Amino acid sequence: MQNENNDSFVDRILESEVMTSILVVILGFLCGTLIIIAVGKNPSDMFGSIFDSMIGIPKRKGGWNYRYIGETLAYSMPFILCGLSMGLPARVGLFNIGAEGQYIMGMTAAQSVALWMSPFGGQWILCLLVAVLAGAIWGGIVGVLKAKYNVSEVVATIMMNYIALYGSRLICFTQPGATTYNTAALPQTVLLDKFLIKTSNFNIGVFFVLIAVLSYWFVMNKTRLGYMMRATGYNKNTAKCCGISTIKSITTSMAMAGAFAGLAGALVLLGGAFPIGRIITGMDNYGFMGIAVSLVGNNTAIGNLLAGLLFGVLKQSQSLMQGRNIPKEITYIIQGLIVIFISLRSGLVLYKQYRNKKKLKKEVLANK
Amino acid sequence: MNIIHQIPTILMIIAPILITAIGGMFTERSGVVNIALEGLMGLGACTTACCYTLMEGAGYGRYSLVIALLFGAFIGCLFSVIHATAAIDLKADQTISGTGINLLADGLTIFIAQILFHSDRTREYKLGMLPDKLGLYPTVYISLMVVIIGWYVLFKTPFGMHLRACGEHPAAADSVGINVRKMRYAGVLISGALAGLSGGCIVLTQTIQYTSGTIGGRGFIALAAVSFGRWTPLGVTGAAILFGGMQAMGVIATSFPFLSHIQSEYFNILPYAVTLIALILTSGRDYAPQANGIPYEKGAS
Numbered sequence: 001m002q003n004e005n006n007d008s009f010v011d012r013i014l015e016s017e018v019m020t021s022i023l024v025v026i027l028g029f030l031c032g033t034l035i036i037i038a039v040g041k042n043p044s045d046m047f048g049s050i051f052d053s054m055i056g057i058p059k060r061k062g063g064w065n066y067r068y069i070g071e072t073l074a075y076s077m078p079f080i081l082c083g084l085s086m087g088l089p090a091r092v093g094l095f096n097i098g099a100e101g102q103y104i105m106g107m108t109a110a111q112s113v114a115l116w117m118s119p120f121g122g123q124w125i126l127c128l129l130v131a132v133l134a135g136a137i138w139g140g141i142v143g144v145l146k147a148k149y150n151v152s153e154v155v156a157t158i159m160m161n162y163i164a165l166y167g168s169r170l171i172c173f174t175q176p177g178a179t180t181y182n183t184a185a186l187p188q189t190v191l192l193d194k195f196l197i198k199t200s201n202f203n204i205g206v207f208f209v210l211i212a213v214l215s216y217w218f219v220m221n222k223t224r225l226g227y228m229m230r231a232t233g234y235n236k237n238t239a240k241c242c243g244i245s246t247i248k249s250i251t252t253s254m255a256m257a258g259a260f261a262g263l264a265g266a267l268v269l270l271g272g273a274f275p276i277g278r279i280i281t282g283m284d285n286y287g288f289m290g291i292a293v294s295l296v297g298n299n300t301a302i303g304n305l306l307a308g309l310l311f312g313v314l315k316q317s318q319s320l321m322q323g324r325n326i327p328k329e330i331t332y333i334i335q336g337l338i339v340i341f342i343s344l345r346s347g348l349v350l351y352k353q354y355r356n357k358k359k360l361k362k363e364v365l366a367n368k
Numbered sequence: 369m370n371i372i373h374q375i376p377t378i379l380m381i382i383a384p385i386l387i388t389a390i391g392g393m394f395t396e397r398s399g400v401v402n403i404a405l406e407g408l409m410g411l412g413a414c415t416t417a418c419c420y421t422l423m424e425g426a427g428y429g430r431y432s433l434v435i436a437l438l439f440g441a442f443i444g445c446l447f448s449v450i451h452a453t454a455a456i457d458l459k460a461d462q463t464i465s466g467t468g469i470n471l472l473a474d475g476l477t478i479f480i481a482q483i484l485f486h487s488d489r490t491r492e493y494k495l496g497m498l499p500d501k502l503g504l505y506p507t508v509y510i511s512l513m514v515v516i517i518g519w520y521v522l523f524k525t526p527f528g529m530h531l532r533a534c535g536e537h538p539a540a541a542d543s544v545g546i547n548v549r550k551m552r553y554a555g556v557l558i559s560g561a562l563a564g565l566s567g568g569c570i571v572l573t574q575t576i577q578y579t580s581g582t583i584g585g586r587g588f589i590a591l592a593a594v595s596f597g598r599w600t601p602l603g604v605t606g607a608a609i610l611f612g613g614m615q616a617m618g619v620i621a622t623s624f625p626f627l628s629h630i631q632s633e634y635f636n637i638l639p640y641a642v643t644l645i646a647l648i649l650t651s652g653r654d655y656a657p658q659a660n661g662i663p664y665e666k667g668a669s
Contacts, residue, residue: 039483095463097403145644149651154403154463155595156647158588159640166633173631282581285474291467327482332475339468340450347458 011355017298020345025296025310028338032330041326049320053313068316070200074271076312077209078103081264082290083308084216085139085257087299089153091220092253093233098142098157099261100287101164102135104280106262107269108168109134110190111183111277114270115175119187127190128208128266135262136255138164143254147247153254165283172279183277192271203271212260217301219256229253261287292335295342311335374620376503380573381619382612383511384409384566388590389608390518391562393599397522398555399535399548400455401661403466405563406587407473408444412564414477416440417490417571417578424493433497437568444564445557447473452556456549459663478580489579497572507569514562519601531555535657538664548664563587589615592643598655611639 012019033043053072059065085099110131117123142160145151177184192203220226231239232249240246264286269278293311297303314335318328388405395402402408416436423432447469454465478488485491499505522528533541534551542548570586571578589611596611597603618635621627 035479095461097463097467145648149648151644151647151651154401155592156644158403159592159644162585162588162640163637163644166636170631170633282584288467288471291464292471295464327479329475329479329482333472333479334475336468336470336472336475339471340454340465341468343454343460343465343468344458346460347454350458 018303020348021296021298021303021307021342024338024341024345027341028334031337032334035333036326036330045324046317046321046326046330049317049324049326050313052320053316065199066197067199068320070197070202072309072312072316073197073206074201074203074312075315076309077205077271078264078268078286079289079293079311079315080209080305080308081212081260081267082286083293083297083304084212084290084301085261085264085287086290086294087297087304088216088220088229088257088260089253090294090299091233092229092249093236094146094153094250094253096139096142096157096254096257097154097291098139098160098287099257099264099290100283100285101157101161102138102258102261103265103268103284103287104161104164104168105138105258106131106135106265107278107280108164108171108265109262110266110269111175111186112171114186114190115177115183115277119189121189123187123189124192124270127270128263131262131266132259133262135258135260135265137258139258139261140251140255143251146254147250161283161287165280169279169281172277175277177277178279181279181281183279186270186275186277188275190270191275192267201271201273203267205267205271208263208267212263213301213305216260216304220301225249225252261290264290289335292339292342295339371624374616374623376499376505376508377620378613378616379508380505381616382609383505383507383573384569385586385590385593385612385615386511386605386608387514387566387569388559388563388587389593389597389604390514390601391559391566392590392594393597393601393604394518394522394531394562395555395559396594396660397535397599397657398531398552399538399657399659399662399664400452400552400556401462401466402448402451402556402559403463403588403591404448404451404469404473405559405590406583406585407466407470408447408560408563409567409570409587410473410477410583411447412440412444412567413571413582414480414490414567414578415443415564416568417493418480418484420496420572421491421493421577422484424495425491433572437565437572440568440571441561441565444567445561448556448560448563451560452553455556455663456552459665462661462663474580477578481578490577492577496576505573507573510565510569514565515601515605522601527554532657534664535659538659542664542666548666552664563590566590586615589639592639595656596643596646599657610642614638614642 036043036046053068056064056066056069082099086096089096110127113127113130142153142156145156146153172178172183175183192205195202195204195206228244229249231244232246236246289311293307294304297307314331318331321328388409392402392405419439420432420436451465451469454460455462481487481490497505530546531551533546534548538548570582575582593604593607593611597607614635618632621630621632
């Protein structure tokens with residue numbers, strides 16, 4: 001009896017994608033904790049930082065300080081968007097490592113609008129639009145290459161990331177007030193207004209994130225385009241035979257992915273703590289983390305949202321960890337481990353096959 | 369005239385890219401794509417930097433250079449086991465597990481530096497590798513050896529032939545008694561060890577410590593060199609020399625009057641742009657190993 005209960009529990013985990021995601025995250029944290037213990041630090045400091053980032057801390061004079069929550073939410077926004085950027089092509093059967101490059105192009109485009117145009121009211125809207133467009137073009141290029149020339153999207157997006165990185169530097173060096181690391185200050189008209197928690201960087205960009213998540217869900221599940229994309233993802237040849245233009249669905253999916261990532265870049269630039277134009281020296285890693293976000297979220301809209309929040313919590317807890325003498329890189333380790341465990345998830349399928357075989361054997365023997 | 373004096377610098381920058389690219393060729397020839405090269409280089413570089421600065425501090429002398437490099441290669445090899453297990457035994461998506469290792473390496477290297485040296489970089493060492501009488505660094509000879517041995521092993525030994533067979537048609541290889549799993553493991557582990565080694569080479573010749581920017585995309589350049597070089601030793605070597613040369617131009621352009629007004633970013637972009645264009649031009653004709661990136665399932669036809 002005991003054994004049977006146990007079996008059904010394991011089965012339930014194997015069957016449910018949500019459960020495996022949760023299991024993978026728990027495993028990641030467990031390994032992170034073990035590493036912290038192994039180097040002689042106190043894991044409760046790590047978890048303390050994480051909880052503070054989730055619920056805030058009490059003020060000294062009484063009351064509750066919500067600032068950390070605001071920062072967590074602000075950090076989550078680019079993660080969620082980059083997760084969508086990875087998730088949408090994944091539904092079409094593509095692996096978009098290029099969110100990083102699309103993010104950079106979005107950021108650069110927004111910065112160009114902000115610095116090269118004379119300030120006017122509502123300029124931030126134009127910034128966001130241009131960023132979305134720039135990201136979409138950057139992603140769309142790869143889509144066209146994949147659809148028309150059958151260029152591996154993995155290699156192509158990696159190349160595009162670095163072209164974006166150095167291209168962005170070339171563009172930003174020509175902008176007003178460019179030094180080695182930054183350009184002139186951004187005008188007030190492009191900065192995103194703070195929202196709800198005014199002491200933090202949480203800003204009105206959150207509405208655009210929510211719109212992005214909703215449109216992802218809507219396009220994927222409720223439109224003809226989404227149906228075409230999913231059909232292409234399930235089986236490209238079958239989709240083609242059914243008269244679906246795979247070229248269109250591949251290109252559109254990559255362009256939409258780029259649009260999400262481009263928006264993320266603009267939000268980070270315009271909603272950040274320092275209202276100053278950036279000349280990036282390396283990757284911000286939001287795009288690469290987006291891969292992890294999407295994998296944890298199983299490419300669903302709601303899953304992406306939750307996974308993005310988790311990664312936002314980890315990002316915000318970094319500064320708190322440093323203050324408590326825990327190297328903040330442990331969060332990167334946990335995130336890396338989560339991705340590795342997810343890749344091992346395919347092993348679960350093998351395990352499931354093995355279990356089914358064993359069960360069958362048992363039944364055959366019992367019937368004899 | 370001036371360019372002659374710069375040749376050692378150019379070769380120094382080419383060498384690690386070449387070493388990693390040859391490793392990448394091995395793994396892709398065996399049928400496993402390894403985009404974790406970047407991360408494995410980082411892990412190797414960090415290990416070498418830590419080992420060397422600690423041993424130098426303890427006064428072990430010049431032999432510690434070799435030991436540090438070997439340690440770097442060993443750690444690279446060790447972490448590539450993760451990728452091998454995921455890709456070969458568990459039939460995982462190779463891009464995902466590679467990305468995971470890249471992310472993990474980013475965190476783990478700096479984490480170790482934080483624990484050992486209480487800083488976001490390893491402690492700087494005093495004296496790295498020194499050039500010989502010709503002005504060439506030992507890493508150049510190492511890379512040359514790697515190319516020659518790599519070519520010999522891959523094309524002149526039974527092991528190499530078996531390895532290539534597993535990348536082209538694993539089912540056929542299996543049917544004549546070649547252990548596909550073992551061969552693919554060998555391919556991935558070789559690439560891991562070489563990536564670790566080349567990371568160490570970067571640390572000991574081009575910088576004085578490991579920081580998060582030490583590798584800076586060289587692993588991906590090597591990956592590009594593998595496909596641009598069409599998976600052959602000669603092609604990969606040529607591609608690595610081309611791409612490494614472009615990287616080097618970004619560094620040394622300032623010493624030439626006619627190049628100094630060109631920003632180094634243009635040179636940095638070139639390898640990636642060239643690879644992308646080459647991929648488009650060669651589309652339709654497939655030079656890649658047939659079964660590259662596809663897990664082999666025994667018994668499935």
